[in-house]
Amino acid sequence: MKKEYGALVVGAGIGGIRAALDLAETGLKVALIDARPSLGGILAQLDHQFPTDHCGMCKMLPLTQRDQSSQYCLRKGIFHKNIDILLHTELSGLEGDPGKFTATLRRRSTFVDPTRCVSCGLCAEVCPARAPSEFNAGLSQRTAVYLPVPHNIPNHYVVDLDNCQRCWRCFEACPTKAIDFKFEQRKDFNIIVVTPDQQLSQDLPLWFTNENFPLHPAATGEEALGLLAGGLDCGLMLLDLDLPQAEAERTLRRALELRPNLAIVLLVSKNKDRDKVGDKDGGKDEAVAALIKQGAREALPKPLKQAQAVPWLDKLFMRLVSDETLSIEVGAVILAAGFECFNPADNPAGSADLLLYGGHPGVLTSLEFERLASPTGPSQGLLTRPGDGRPLRRIAWLQCVGSRDVKLKADFCSSFCCMISIKQALLAKRRTGGQAEATIFYMDMRTNGRDYQRYRDDAENQAGVRFIPARPHTILPGPDGGVLVQYFDYAGELREETFDALVLAVGARPPKSMERLALAAGIEVNESGFCATRYLAPNRTSRLGVFAAGAFGEPADIRGSLIQAGAAAMGASRMIRVYHGPRDETPEAEPKYADVSRQAPRVLVALCTSCPTLERNVNSALLRQRMEVLPGVVTVVDVPRACTREGWDILRHEAEASAPNRVLIGACLPYVHVPRLRELGEVLELNPALMDVVDIHTASFAGRDTSFAGHAACLASCSTKPGGGPGACDCGETARTNEMGSLLAMAAAKLLGADPSSLPQATPVSPQALVVGGGLAGMTAAMGIADQGFKVVLVEEAEHLGGLALNLRTTLEGNDPVRFMEDLVEQVEKNPNIRVLKDSRVVLSRGKAGRFVTVVATGEGVAHTLHHGATILATGGREAKVYEYGNRVHKCVLTQLELEQRLAAGTVDASSLSGVAMIQCWRSRGESRNYCSRVCCQGALKNILMLKKRNPGLPVYVFYRDIMTTGFSERFYTEARRSGAIFIRYTPDDRPRVEFEDDKPVITALDPVLGGQIEIRPDLLVLSSGVEPNDASEIADLFGVGLTEDGFFQEAESKWRPVDFLKHGVFACGLGLGPATMRESLLQAKAAAQRAVRILSEKQLSCGNVVAEIRQTLCSRCGRCIPVCPYGARSLDLDKDRIVVDELLCQGCGSCMAACPNSATVLRGFHDEQVMAVIDAALAGQPRAEARPQTAG
Amino acid sequence: MNKTKPPISLTPAAHQRTLDGGLVAIQDLVRSCMQCGTCTASCPNAFAMDLAPRQVWRLLLYGLTQEVLQSRTFWLCSACYTCTLRCPRGLPLTAAMAALKRLAAAEGDAVNRKKALFYQEFMRNVEQNGRIQEMGFMCSYFLAMHNPMLPLEYTPLGLKLLGKGKLHLGGGAQRGRLGPLFAKVRSMEERP
Structure with a gap:
């Protein structure tokens, strides 16, 4: 049976992860695929993001129902019970209609069995092949069997078949037999060679004797077909095109009829003149193309040479028998295949020579610089020049x-490079203690986000970036x-200046596989090669039910990608609901756990024993002994291969017999066992929070690299002994056993101290949303929620819906915003799920995520009390009032918006004008409003193009900054x-001056x-x-959310949680959040709607296992813990005179514990006594280094 | 130009003038210029120019024809095509320079017409001889300039060139060989 998913997300970069999480959190099953062998896309390579210069990706993880997903570094990996991840997998076909697509996925084998690979690295040690490392942007080399990203979890080696030399050393080196090159299956892989060439049919079987392939030469197509019809289980057919064309064609067609999955490779002779001299290659190429269209896999030039043909065929065999094709059913598809960085060396017109790129080690791309600055990069984060290793002190960035x-066919701006360069300049300064001089050469510095201009100003004025x-x-x-x-x-x-390095701020290009992907998904691409989207439906592609997320539709920075991903998730979620009807609403039965808080701890320790590296490197009898004497341990069981189903059944059996109330498992790969712990919990009626899995595996081979504690001391003492020397003693094994024993003892101590009492009550959710503000963003958000089957109350202060967007007459892209707004207002007013309250204001709001109570007063003086689970604030913005430069004094001075309206109404006649001047950034990006208003440049261009269309000869002068x-x-x-x-560019110090003569402006600049x-x-x-x-x-006060110094809403995190507030359950979108174009407002609104739906689709919200609690008797109400909480979970309840913790908001970070002077605040699962016991256990088990030779000897 | 000078007045009239003259065609060549300065930075002769190439484009777009024609910038363009190659907007800048030379020769003042003489004499020499013959070209250029002092000015350079064997008296082997080519170009130019 085909596997069914709610949605398929193509691309596991940051946009794909966001979209997948957004859908998974609402209970939809998601298949997340990526063509790369690793998660995280380009972000896996980037360590620092502006404006915080940290990573912060983990802030995207769910805040409530935390235990459904992993809660650790998201750069390393993601585990969510509703997300299935398929790496090294591409979408190769999409059939069907929205709500019921059938997606065909092609999974390229990595030749390493992930359930066996333990990432010990022995394979890479013996691999003789070298290729440029993708992870380090080509700055270092990797082997052909390699870890795609060094820090991923799970992290398995993969074989890069293209660079493999087929020496099979890795196969021999692998201790767990995880590498599979299908040696056994070679003898069953029949190959038919159809060729009239006698020499070839004699040579081939000889060439392949070592490879064990059974070869069946056939002189004619008939003979080959006879073999097939006779029932030969054939895997590959080599079809020589020296056969008459008609025969070749018939053989191909008939062979595919007999064996639809047969791989057919064409042999095309290049040297011999088969046809007439005139069209020898043209005719042949056409024939080859026609045959490939009919189902041939590829074409190979003849004559074959043994040195090339054998590896090629061997690799083809491995691909054919190892690659899989999967077929899944999905309701909607989200494409988040991201972008590639422009590579000047790739393109003949890419100016690599002019820019000296590739020819000079000091010229780097921004991606390469990022790797240089990364501690995991080729120079461990020391900024040194590749090649000569000199420290980089004078660095220049070259934009665009x-x-x-x-x-270069790039009539677009890549949107992110300006900010990346500023970030990198600051990073360089910080890495070198301020010594580095940073210079940025730019055309326009596009600091077009709300806080970006300040970031740039700080870089310029405080950090001294030029x-x-x-x-x-x-x-x-x-x-x-x-x-x-x-x-x-x-x-x-x-x-003229000399720099140590020149960093090329390379822009975005569509992903290399775009053409294939577009064909497979059936979508259109735009003229720049990115996915085509419409301006006013920016999350949709040209195919219904297929959405664009991340930077797939338009180059965007992280913030933009995440907003786009949220909007795409909302589109997909809505599509699934519309076509699938209401989702199965029966919630999963909550497992019942017995109350063990009054029982003495009984710990079951299970040790996985049968991993080969474990046996070799660890004294398991000693380990067992040590475990048995630990306090509270009732049984220690050996489990052969805990990772397999059988092993796990033994474990379960043992556990049922001894009825423990704590379970400790020592095995490899803890994350594999997390879903199973839940299962075990149900059987034992024991809360999985009282179970733990310890990775004893990594420690079992960590000694090999002599990094374990005390090894150096031991080696020193061994070598001084007569007959001694490195490796003379088995202290390595003892040390590893000790280390492992300590790890287990620590975990046991932690489990002993775990609080077995039950969690705070879950909060029931009111399934209704409140949207404040009935403009473009508010209405779009309301529609997004209402379409998914939830009730929405839309509160608008004015007497009609529409807000600022009603003033627009045209868009740059040529849409009709008037019509769009009219339609939207009508849809909102007619939607049965939306209740519109016009001329109304919010006067009071209480509560928290899932359960708000808000009072709304209407103009007639009626007060409505609303119960809602989520709130979206879309209070919007307005055109700033300007009184300088003769505005509102002289008739000839207009704002861009006024000009747009007059041009639309015809009250400004372009043909009668003799000249128009425009001044951009007037007051924006000044001292009072130091942010880019985002819409003015677009507005000016819109008006210029309109004026020029009506009067091409009209002189238009634009004074601008960027x-x-x-x-x-x-x-x-x-x-x-x-x-x-x-x-005409101006600077803030030298603005254009305006005077008026005869009521006409005179501008000097x-x-x-x-x-x-x-x-x-x-x-x-x-x-x-x-x-x-x-x-x-006022609204911000009522809902307890923050504002920026400019009066915009302060989101939780400008990059990772762009539409969330710190206060959970309240979201923002539109102009109230920051200046935005119509397109951006729409995207934000949709993303915010999806965030709200995520809460509304739960029946109740429960907190995680690790949350802060307060011992009220110790608390002195000093209030120090309130500002240190990064999640805003703590507050002083004045009525009860005590500090309260919102369990839903608390993420268990422990900052409050550190800040509390009285130890009044404690973290469940991290009590002082517990932590002390863990430390004791760690130290107790560690024999002193000098004692070691005796124990060993 | 500096700040003490009176501001250049961009009157509608100045703009209008650009609309009818032959300048519109040149303006069209450089209209989407974004003043990045790549042309100026990559020009090998920029050091000797009084107006940088990007200033020329800016003045052209302003419609300040006279200022452009008074400069010697476009005369100094050696048609190396570096700017055309590097312009991120893909503008035919060398063609624009050449167009300015033609415009100045046809419509410019006496100074410009005199400057054009070098080009005219050069081409005439090439047409006659099928290649450049330095000696003949030098003589005809001096004659055309009607300036008896000019040969004296060039004497040191001439002696230097002579010493290095760079001044050919020329043979007639290629004479007239390029005649058909020139004729063809002329007939093409005459065609509307």
Whole structure:
């Protein structure tokens, strides 16, 4: 039977993980696949993210129902009970309709059995092959059998067949027989060679004698088909095209009829002239293409040579018998295949030579720099130049490499490189203790997020990063192995500087497999090769039921990718609900656990015994002895191979017999056992929190690299003894046994001290959402929730729905926002699940995630009391009021929005104008509102293109600081330039000056290109006034959420939780959260809706096992614990005069414990006594180093 | 140009003038210029130019034809095509420089027409001889310039070139060989 999933997520990068988590948390089963052998996409390679310069990926993990997923570093791995991960797997076909797709997945074998591989690394030690390491961006080498990402969990070696030399040494070295090259199956793999070439049919069997393949030469197609019809179980057919074409074709067709899965490879002779001289290759190529279309696998040039043909065929055999094709049923598909970084060396027009890339070790891409700065990178995070290893002290960044370059077919902005370069500049400063000099050469610094401009200002003013608006184009090898850069500075002077390294801020390109993926998924791509989406439906692809997440539809930074992923998840979730009807709502039966709090601890220790490395390296009898004497231990059982079903059954049997109330398992790969603990808990009626799995496996071979404690001392004492020397004693084994014993004793001590009392009561959820604000974002969010079957109350302050978006007349992409808004308002008002309260305000709100009680007062003075489980704040923003530059005094001064409306209404006649000037960033990005308003550049371009369309000769002058057309809106900037608008850059210190003569503006400004002043007398002066948030201080107070200094909502984490508040259950979207275009508001609203649905779809919310509690008798109400809590879970309850902890918000980090002076706050599972006991156990079991030779000898 | 100068006035009239002259065609070549300065940075002759190439484009787009035609920048363009190769916008900058030379020769003032003489004499020499013959070219250029002092100015350079054997008196082996080519170009140019 086919496996059924709610959704298929293609791409396990950050966008895919977000989308998968968003769906899994609402109870949908998700299949998460990735073509790479590892999780995390490009982010696995990046250690630091702005603006915090930390990672923080784990902040995406579920905050409630935490025990459904793993709760540790998300960079290492993800475990959620609703997510199945399939790596090294590609989507190869998608049939059917939304709600019931059949997806065909092709899983490429890694030749390593993950259930056997213990990551000991012996295979890589013996591998003779070398290839550039993908993980280190080619800066280091890896073997052909390798770990794709060194820090993943689970982490298994994979074989890169393309670089494999077929020496089979890894196969021989593997202690667990995890590597499988299918040697046994070779003798059953029949190969038919259909060739008229006598020589070849004689040679081939000889060549392959060592490989054991049975070869069946056939001179004609008839003969081959006869073999097949006779029942030969054939795996591969080599079909020589020297046969007459008709015969070759017939053989192929007929063979595929007989054996639909037969792999057929064409042999095409390249040297011999088979046809007429004129079209010898053309005709043949066509024939080959036609046959491949009919089902041939590939074509191989003839004549074959033994040295090439044998490895090729052997590898093909391994692929054929090892690769799998899976078929699953899914309701919806999310594509999150991400992007590739532009590689200047890949493209002949990529200017690798001009940029010196590849020819000079000091010229790096930003990805390579990121690896250099990473502690897991090739230089352990020391910033040294590859090649000569000199420390990097003067570093320059060059922006827009591969972006904004029409010659490289990149008429788009990659959106993330500017911020990455600033981050890297700051990182370089920090890594070198401020010694490094950082210079960024840029065209436009696109700091277009809410807080990005401040980040840049801090980098410039406090950290001293130099920003130079120039595009250096002469890059030469400099003295001392440096890089000489020539550029024209802002004043037009030619300058020359030498840097230790030049970092190319490379842009985004569609993934390499895009063409295949688009074909398999049946979606369209846009002219830049990314997935085509529509401006006002940005989470959808061209195929219904298939959604785009992450940076797949448009290059985006992490924040943008996550918002896009959330929106895609919402689309998929809605689609599944619409086509599948209401989900099966019967909740899983909550397991019942016996109360063991009044019982004396009875610990069962189970030790897995039969791993080969374990036997060899550990004295298991000694270990067993040590375990038996530990306090509270009632039985120690040996379990052969705990990882297998049989082993586990033995364990269960033993456990049932001895009825323990604590279970400790010593085995490998703890994460494998986590789902089984739940199962065991049900059998024993024992809470899985009272069970633990200890990894005794890693320790069993860790001694090999002599990293274990005391080894050096032992070696020293051994070598001084007569006849001694390294390896003369078996102290390695003893040390490992000791280490393992300590690990187990520590875990046992922890279990002994575990609190067996039951968890706090779960909170029942009110299945209704409240949305505050009826603008574009609020209405979209309400629709997103209502469409999934939940009730929504939409509260709007004004007397009609629509908000700021009603003022728009056109969009850059040529959509009709008026119509869109009208439709949206109508849909919201007619939706039976949405109750709209206009002319209303929230006056009171209490409660927490899952259970809010809010009072809404309407204009008529009626108060409604609402019970809701989630809240979305979309209070929106407005056009900022500007009174300078003659606005609102002179008729000829307009804002961009006013001009847009007048152009639409026809009250501004473009043909009668003789000149228009625009000033961008007027007040935005100044002292009072130091953020980019996001919409003004787009608004200006929209108006320019409209003016130029109506009057092509009209002079338009635009004074700007940085044009912020990220993503595909860059195209319109190019178009505006091409239409003849003139863009003049100004700096905040030297703004354009405006005077008025005869009621007409006279603008004087510095033209930095000419280096002189210019004077313009236009008919119209248009100001980009920017946006500011509506006053949300009252709402923020009511719901207990924060505001930024500009009055926007302060989200929990700008990257990882972009639409969440620190207060769980409250979400934000739209202009209230930060300046955004219509597209971004829509995406945020959909992402926020999905976050709300995640809470609403639970019947009740329960906290995790590790939460903070307060011993009220010890608490002095000093309040120190309140500000240190990073999750805002603690507050002072004034009525009861005590500190209270919100168990749902508490994530068990323990900051409060550290801050509390009285030890009044404690963490379940980490009591002081317990932790002390663990430390005691660790130290007790560790024999002193000098005592070791005696025990060993 | 510096800040003490009076501001350049960009009147609608200045803009209008650009719309009818032959300048529109040149403007069209560089319209989507984004002033990144790549052309200037990569120009091997930029050191000798009074206006940097990107300033030329900016003035052209402003419609300040006179300022452009008064500069010697475009005359100094040696048509190495580096800027065209490197322009991220893919603009035909060398073609724009050449167009400026043609415009200046046809419509420019006396100074520009005189500057154009070098090119004209050069091409005439090539047409006649099938290759450049330095001596003949030098003589005809000096004659065309109507400046008796000019040969004296060039004497040191001439002696240097002569010493290195770079001044050929020339044979007639290739004479007239390029005639058909020139004729063809002329007839193509005459065609509308």
